[in-house]
Amino acid sequence: MTVQDPNVVATSGAESAAVDSPAAGQLGLSVRTPADGVAVVSVSGEVDMLTAPQLRAEALRHLDGRTLVLDLSGVTFLGSAGLAVLVEASQQAKARDAEFRVVAVDRAVTRPLVATGLGDVFSVSASVEEALAGGSR
Template sequence: MTVQDPNVVATAGAESAASSNPRAGQVGLTVRQAGAGATVVGVSGEIDMLTAPQLRAEVLRHLAAGTTLVLDLSGVSFLGSAGLAVLVEAAQHGKRRDAAFRVVAVARAVTRPLAATGLGEVFSVFESVEQALGADEAR
């Protein structure tokens, strides 16, 4: 077993890899407006019991009455049960507020838990942000 000293500075290769991805226990979130009444929240990293509360707060903050929220999980490398619970809560919250909640899922780390639990049928899942935003036009 190897134990790394936390006081040791990472080498250039390891440092550059770490800076592009959130560290363990962190989730990367980006928020952008995608037109009138539509918000896209991009997520990267791992969604587990440590990071799910941060994701929950961000998602619920952007689910307002009559709006569209697209949760882009294409950068997620792990989706645990706490993350799945956030998705279910967001879908329910959106329905109560008459807001559209959509999920973008392409990576196996996300699509597999959605399929295994049947949650892919509970809310709208798309292969790209553009498809998720375009679903408004199909109404």
């Protein structure tokens, strides 16, 4: 059995990473504020036990008195640690009187949400625009 260092990304062949994808163990995060009191945190890569703390810190940072839209459309894997971050962010939003919305498009995110029943707990939208308008599926 071969074990690959998770910090090494192949640069050629079938195992090569896409140019825009974060390296293993890293999470792509970008934040924009389309309106006063509204933050959109766009996430890309894998949300697992290694990267969930980054997502948690970023999400909680943008919850004070605002609407937080967590755009997971670039997420390729959502593990249980990532689901725990979503639950905590939702609970913190309620405690801080803030809105928490999730954008989920790909099966990598929608399947765990549906399987755990969390898709019914969060406001889940198909696009950032829909989430900003307050809609959900």
